Amino acid sequence: MTALVVDRIGLLVTNDETVGEGRLGIVRDAAVVIEDGSVVAVVPAGAAGDERLDAAGACVIPGFVDSHTHPVFAGDRSAEFAARMAGRPYAAGGIHTTVAATRSASEPELRAGLRRRVAEAHRGGTTHLEAKSGYGLTVEHELRLLRLAGEITDDTTLMAAHVVTAERAGAAEEYVDLVCGAMVEAAAPLARWIDVFCERGAFDGDQTRRVLEAGQAAGLGLRVHAAQLGPGPGVQIAVELGAASADHCTHLTGADVDALGGSTTVATLLPASDFSTRQPYPDGRRLVDAGATVALATNCNPGSSFTTAMALCIALAVRDCGLTVEEALWAATAGGARALRRDDIGRIAPGARADLALLDAPSYLHLAYRPGMDLVLATVARGALVWARPGP
Numbered sequence: 001m002t003a004l005v006v007d008r009i010g011l012l013v014t015n016d017e018t019v020g021e022g023r024l025g026i027v028r029d030a031a032v033v034i035e036d037g038s039v040v041a042v043v044p045a046g047a048a049g050d051e052r053l054d055a056a057g058a059c060v061i062p063g064f065v066d067s068h069t070h071p072v073f074a075g076d077r078s079a080e081f082a083a084r085m086a087g088r089p090y091a092a093g094g095i096h097t098t099v100a101a102t103r104s105a106s107e108p109e110l111r112a113g114l115r116r117r118v119a120e121a122h123r124g125g126t127t128h129l130e131a132k133s134g135y136g137l138t139v140e141h142e143l144r145l146l147r148l149a150g151e152i153t154d155d156t157t158l159m160a161a162h163v164v165t166a167e168r169a170g171a172a173e174e175y176v177d178l179v180c181g182a183m184v185e186a187a188a189p190l191a192r193w194i195d196v197f198c199e200r201g202a203f204d205g206d207q208t209r210r211v212l213e214a215g216q217a218a219g220l221g222l223r224v225h226a227a228q229l230g231p232g233p234g235v236q237i238a239v240e241l242g243a244a245s246a247d248h249c250t251h252l253t254g255a256d257v258d259a260l261g262g263s264t265t266v267a268t269l270l271p272a273s274d275f276s277t278r279q280p281y282p283d284g285r286r287l288v289d290a291g292a293t294v295a296l297a298t299n300c301n302p303g304s305s306f307t308t309a310m311a312l313c314i315a316l317a318v319r320d321c322g323l324t325v326e327e328a329l330w331a332a333t334a335g336g337a338r339a340l341r342r343d344d345i346g347r348i349a350p351g352a353r354a355d356l357a358l359l360d361a362p363s364y365l366h367l368a369y370r371p372g373m374d375l376v377l378a379t380v381a382r383g384a385l386v387w388a389r390p391g392p
């Protein structure tokens with residue numbers, strides 16, 4: 001067995017209170033011993049191993065868990081972004097532009113684009129990505145996107161209920177029938193989750209419920225896009241059906257906050273999309289104070305949030321959603337793991353997957369304190385170095 005030791009870590013965040021101090025499980029002057037892609041021990045600095053990665057006193061954190069992305073697409077919507085910044089509101093209609101571009105792209109083109117985004121995510125310290133379909137909207141095209149997502153990313157989600165496809169405009173119920181029938185049936189072997197955009201202009205409460213129940217019957221876990229552009233029934237449905245996550249949560253009612261606070265449904269905040277669509281930011285403070293489990297994710301997609309930068313999401317969550325840096329870092333790592341109902345990621349402890357990021361910083365505080373800076377020196381995913389900043 002070959003051991004990799006990440007040594008001379010000045011400050012290690014383990015997210016495990018049995019390994020270190022406090023909720024972040026902090027250990028100082030540590031080394032992490034890795035074998036066969038998993039963490040086998042957290043020990044004092046100076047441990048021996050066949051291979052050694054020298055952190056030289058830097059801070060090491062669990063790799064980011066990006067639990068909400070739409071990364072399989074073609075085309076460019078920068079002009080839509082510019083128009084939005086000039087005053088036009090964000091509307092889900094832009095999704096059709098990406099659907100057209102994605103359908104006409106070849107599989108190698110889509111694969112190459114997805115690989116670029118995943119490599120970019122690794123450079124930013126992300127080691128686990130959930131990836132949604134949703135830019136195909138026919139059985140054939142949705143399956144193509146799920147297959148690609150499954151080749152390259154970690155958790156796949158059927159999101160055929162993104163918008164009603166243009167070919168069935170005005171026939172939403174017919175499209176929902178297709179999603180609940182042929183699409184769910186064909187996609188179930190390729191996906192772990194099903195997701196619905198519950199929003200005015202996309203799917204209403206009854207349609208959302210139908211899609212989720214069809215997915216559940218086929219063995220898929222549930223996720224919901226809820227209260228992104230305005231209040232709606234999404235959070236209540238998510239909680240009632242035991243969804244793993246209600247995502248966006250930008251326009252919550254008091255009842256939504258209470259429901260999330262009293263449930264196992266994670267509130268996943270996507271502040272980079274509120275940034276890029278000039279929406280208000282979700283009230284993360286209120287959710288945490290109500291007892292909700294909060295996750296942070298990028299929502300990487302070509303329309304509302306074209307970024308894979310989890311550090312940006314942390315900075316926004318601290319600056320604009322009212323989270324402390326500790327809460328935001330936990331949400332971007334352990335919170336994402338909870339949102340995906342996994343206990344093998346989001347922490348650095350014996351038995352967990354060896355996913356971690358070495359920061360060019362003495363403390364994780366720099367993730368929010370130095371916004372926009374490229375702070376990741378190296379990223380290790382499943383025990384392998386997937387990114388290392390070239391030397392000076």
Ligand code: NIG
Pocket residue numbers: 070092094095098197225228273299301302303304305
């Ligand atoms: O989460 N809200 C729905 N889906 C994406 C946006 C997709 C797009 O505009 O292409 C989101 O923001």
